[in-house]
Amino acid sequence: MTVCVVVKGWPRLSETFIAQELVGLEQRGLDLALYSLRHPTDKATHALHRRLRAPVTYLPEYLHDEPARVARALKEARALPGWKRARAVWLRDLARDRTRNRVRRFGQAAVLAAELPPGTSGIYAHFLHTPASVARYAALLRGLPWSFSAHAKDIWTIPEWEKREKLAEARWGVTCTRLGHAHLAELAPVPDRVTLLYHGLEFDRFPAEVPARPPRDGGDPSDPLVLLSVGRAVEKKGFDVALEALARLPAGLHWRWVHIGGGTGLKALKAEAERLGLSDRISWRGAQPQDVVIRHYAEADLFFLPSRLARDGDRDGLPNVLMEAQVMGLPVVATRMAAIPELVIEGETGVLVDPGDAAALADALAALGRDPETRRRLAAAGGSRVRGLFGAGAGLDHLAGLLAAGGRE
Incomplete structure (x- = not known):
């Protein structure tokens, strides 16, 4: 079973905590497939990035960059059982957020849904804003569970309606501060939908x-x-x-x-x-x-x-x-x-x-x-x-257990 992981960009020097987590999950036996919404912009990488074994697929950063790939994916997506539901959810979101960004996320989700590896058990997104939108739409298209890790900007800069709806649909979520956890737990249909999980550090890197x-x-x-x-x-x-x-x-x-x-x-x-x-x-x-x-x-x-x-x-x-x-x-x-x-x-x-x-x-x-x-x-x-x-080990063990269970707590 493969866990699909959606990130904003890979690799990123400013997001060492994501690299640490993904390498730690692989060390705990998970098979990951990484999908990035953006291409890298940093010239250098961390040693951690080079330790990740998972294949990395870059979704179309802008839909007009790869029109044939997007068109092919949308054609395949229309044949999926979840097409009507995913399209209806996206159109409802688009009515409240009439931006090119919202259009782009549905196109990226169609590509993701069309290109997921066989045996994918679920989709896991880092950040509750755009990566979670792509994960959510793709999961609806494919009938898969999805989950998220929320951090900072993604919690505090998206509208409450979007947080409530994502929290209602996600199988589970984790977040890395008590402050963020209290906020999301209050918006969730059940408070234990979200777990406090500090990133912590793996001390052998120091x-x-x-x-x-x-x-x-x-x-x-x-x-x-x-x-x-x-x-x-x-x-x-x-x-x-x-x-x-x-x-x-x-x-x-x-x-x-x-x-x-x-x-x-x-x-x-x-x-x-x-x-x-x-x-x-x-x-x-x-x-x-x-x-x-x-x-x-x-x-x-x-x-x-x-x-x-x-x-x-x-x-x-x-x-x-x-x-x-x-x-x-x-x-x-x-x-x-x-x-x-x-x-x-x-x-x-x-x-x-x-x-x-x-x-x-x-x-x-x-x-x-x-x-x-x-x-x-x-x-x-x-x-x-x-x-x-603030060691990373216990949190990684917990997260690996959630992901290995196919999204079931």
Whole structure:
């Protein structure tokens, strides 16, 4: 039996948690077939991506790119027993969401339904928005169960009617934060339709011992503090707030900031850094594979992530980079935003400030920057908490059981 997995794009450097999960499911004996809505845009890949054995099929990213393939699939789909039901559901969705995106998802679903391997036991989608739409329509066409893993943007930026209907039709779903779980459970026809399942980390991807770090305090201009952030340059990550905070740091505190991540907002961030006179103290590394990110964790003194609520409602879930930084022995400064307080215990395993508060972020960075002993204490407690409560193994075992059961809980 093969489980079909639908993802937005493959491979993606910013979605290490998906690669970790899929490799873990294969290690637990599942046969997967991966279907991607988009072609890759990152130039590099993680070692995890290369460990996946599953075949990868790219659905037509735009229907006009492969008209013959789409036409053939629609012809086959019309002959399937679920055609009338799937078409009716899609037309009802289209009446409430008159976008090209909604049309494209039905075409992609027809291709998926036509090309599923024999013996497919169910369809499993990562993200509750467009990948789940494709999974849902294809499952209706083929009469298969479907399920989902919900994360952050997909929970908070799609309309309530769409969440309710998907939750009513999906066999089951999982989500990676208590905040998201409470929201989805309230919308589901039965609360236990959705299970809380933290991604966690597989610790064998990280060094067994925490790297030794010099007790820098920002007082030596020839050996400045190394501040690190990892995240895409998008509004919800708050890196414009990071720049404002860095500009507020006292003149006597010597630092440099390393930013790792791609994103559409990089050009604007670089321009703002130039305007603030910070450019010569910032290294923009762009998107990087996991081994490079781990090396930067080892070289840094302090990790910070100023997550906030975006204007369209998008927000972080529980950023894996915070767990990665802590397991690498870094103290973290983050915000009281989304599910971050589920991981970071304020004053015990890290420092939290209000989202969007550049002054408070600057104060936290300056205080920790000058205090190597507090950094060491927070890092030790944070690493211990992650290793004790946020390992990936138990969640992967549970998920593998759900998928192996053919979608039956």
